[in-house]
Amino acid sequence: MMNYKNLIAVAAVSLALTSCGLYNKYEQKVDAPANAFGTHIPGDLPVGGSASLAQMSWRTFFTDPLLQQLIEQVLANNTDLNSARIAVEKSEEALKMAKLAYLPSLFFAPQGTLASFDKSAFEKTYSLPLQLSMDVDVFGSITSKKRAAKAVLLQAQLSEEAIRANLVSATAQQYYMLLLLDRQLEILTQTDSLWNASLETQKSLYENGKAYSTAVNQLESSYLSVKTQIVDVKRNIRSIENSICKLLGTTPQSIRRSHWNAAAQYHTSSADQRMFDNEFLKIGVPATMLELRPDIRLANASMEEAFYNTQTARAAFFPSITLTAQGGWTNSAGGAVVNPAKLLLNFVGSLTQPIFAQGKIRGNYKISKLNEENLQKKYVQTVINAGNEVNEALADCIAAREKHDYYHRQVEALHEAYFGTHELMDNGKASYLEVLTAQENLLSAQLSEASNMYNGAQAVIALYIALGGGSK
Numbered sequence: 001m002m003n004y005k006n007l008i009a010v011a012a013v014s015l016a017l018t019s020c021g022l023y024n025k026y027e028q029k030v031d032a033p034a035n036a037f038g039t040h041i042p043g044d045l046p047v048g049g050s051a052s053l054a055q056m057s058w059r060t061f062f063t064d065p066l067l068q069q070l071i072e073q074v075l076a077n078n079t080d081l082n083s084a085r086i087a088v089e090k091s092e093e094a095l096k097m098a099k100l101a102y103l104p105s106l107f108f109a110p111q112g113t114l115a116s117f118d119k120s121a122f123e124k125t126y127s128l129p130l131q132l133s134m135d136v137d138v139f140g141s142i143t144s145k146k147r148a149a150k151a152v153l154l155q156a157q158l159s160e161e162a163i164r165a166n167l168v169s170a171t172a173q174q175y176y177m178l179l180l181l182d183r184q185l186e187i188l189t190q191t192d193s194l195w196n197a198s199l200e201t202q203k204s205l206y207e208n209g210k211a212y213s214t215a216v217n218q219l220e221s222s223y224l225s226v227k228t229q230i231v232d233v234k235r236n237i238r239s240i241e242n243s244i245c246k247l248l249g250t251t252p253q254s255i256r257r258s259h260w261n262a263a264a265q266y267h268t269s270s271a272d273q274r275m276f277d278n279e280f281l282k283i284g285v286p287a288t289m290l291e292l293r294p295d296i297r298l299a300n301a302s303m304e305e306a307f308y309n310t311q312t313a314r315a316a317f318f319p320s321i322t323l324t325a326q327g328g329w330t331n332s333a334g335g336a337v338v339n340p341a342k343l344l345l346n347f348v349g350s351l352t353q354p355i356f357a358q359g360k361i362r363g364n365y366k367i368s369k370l371n372e373e374n375l376q377k378k379y380v381q382t383v384i385n386a387g388n389e390v391n392e393a394l395a396d397c398i399a400a401r402e403k404h405d406y407y408h409r410q411v412e413a414l415h416e417a418y419f420g421t422h423e424l425m426d427n428g429k430a431s432y433l434e435v436l437t438a439q440e441n442l443l444s445a446q447l448s449e450a451s452n453m454y455n456g457a458q459a460v461i462a463l464y465i466a467l468g469g470g471s472k
Contacts (some may be wrong), residue, residue: 129328290470
């Protein structure tokens with residue numbers, strides 16, 4: 001009959017613990033905002049389906065071999081990423097310690113005493129005990145701490161993924177900026193040659209009395225302006241190379257890279273210009289984004305840690321139970337000293353029920369609950385920010401794609417206008433001002449076209465990262 005009573009008592013305690021939630025596992029209860037990407041996604045872009053841009057490995061997304069090699073070097077050498085790896089290893093050790101908390105502690109604590117009363121001979125006593133102590137996890141404190149440590153490890157891993165994705169993005173954007181600057185330098189160098197020819201022609205006309213000195217001066221001023229722009233572009237190239245070297249964790253050096261026309265052709269399948277492929281820009285659904293973005297998963301892991309911290313704070317209201325055992329040898333038997341040693345065994349069970357702890361237990365519990373609420377609100381804002389990033393990147397992709405044809409046609413038209421005007425000036429049918437205007441318009445359009453190509457590549461990279469790509 002006594003056994004049945006014990007079983008009933010254990011069942012009652014288990015039911016009570018379950019009802020108070022001490023052993024409950026974390027479940028996400030915060031809903032992500034509907035239409036996280038916004039309601040005005042361009043109508044010609046497919047949304048939904050099983051495939052998503054973010055599911056591509058960065059090695060597949062970026063097809064330029066030199067860029068792939070550069071990203072590999074950055075991920076291998078970057079200081080921030082190495083620090084993130086160390087943080088993961090530290091969290092793994094913390095989790096191991098949390099798991100071992102279920103096991104008893106064992107100590108060897110030998111003691112020796114010399115005692116003399118009223119100048120009598122010294123009595124030598126000693127003990128050689130092994131002490132074993134174990135906390136009984138009746139109210140889930142150890143379990144909650146272990147689960148919280150697991151959530152901390154997940155946060156460290158996701159932080160590493162986020163840093164990796166940001167490094168992939170930063171390296172690629174800096175790389176394409178170098179390609180843009182190379183393209184600008186190429187345009188300016190070609191312009192330098194053409195404008196020098198125009199200047200020489202104008203000087204020849206002036207020497208033959210067919211042009212005014214003001215025409216020579218105006219053309220020479222524009223020609224020298226191109227010279228200064230070349231100097232600025234070369235300086236910017238050095239600056240971007242230095243920025244990449246910082247990502248690499250190396251001293252300043254030249255960065256190997258492809259030629260712009262080889263790496264950034266439009267209307268091809270190259271990864272950096274896939275903004276022209278609607279099927280490629282399939283973004284998936286918000287649920288997919290939630291699964292892939294490291295920052296959103298990190299926010300969820302933070303809520304999980306806070307949940308288990310609250311569980312630990314709640315368990316502090318309940319008594320703690322400790323079992324202690326001691327076994328060993330001693331020559332001290334109570335008040336008598338014996339020789340040789342005798343076996344000593346000691347078993348103690350203790351229960352500590354907090355009654356008044358200066359408000360610390362209740363305060364810690366309330367603080368934990370408030371922290372949970374705060375992280376829940378931050379999670380929602382993280383999803384909103386993520387959706388905003390996706391929407392902005394999509395808008396930039398579409399804008400760059402739409403402007404590309406306009407810029408291309410503009411450059412072709414101005415190119416014909418420039419050579420036509422220059423020919424008319426050679427035949428005395430156009431003024432130097434018309435040639436100067438045609439030259440400057442052509443240069444401006446060429447530089448704008450190149451900048452738009454970079455903006456398009458940058459937008460696709462931003463969309464890739466915003467959807468959770470780049471971390472694998």
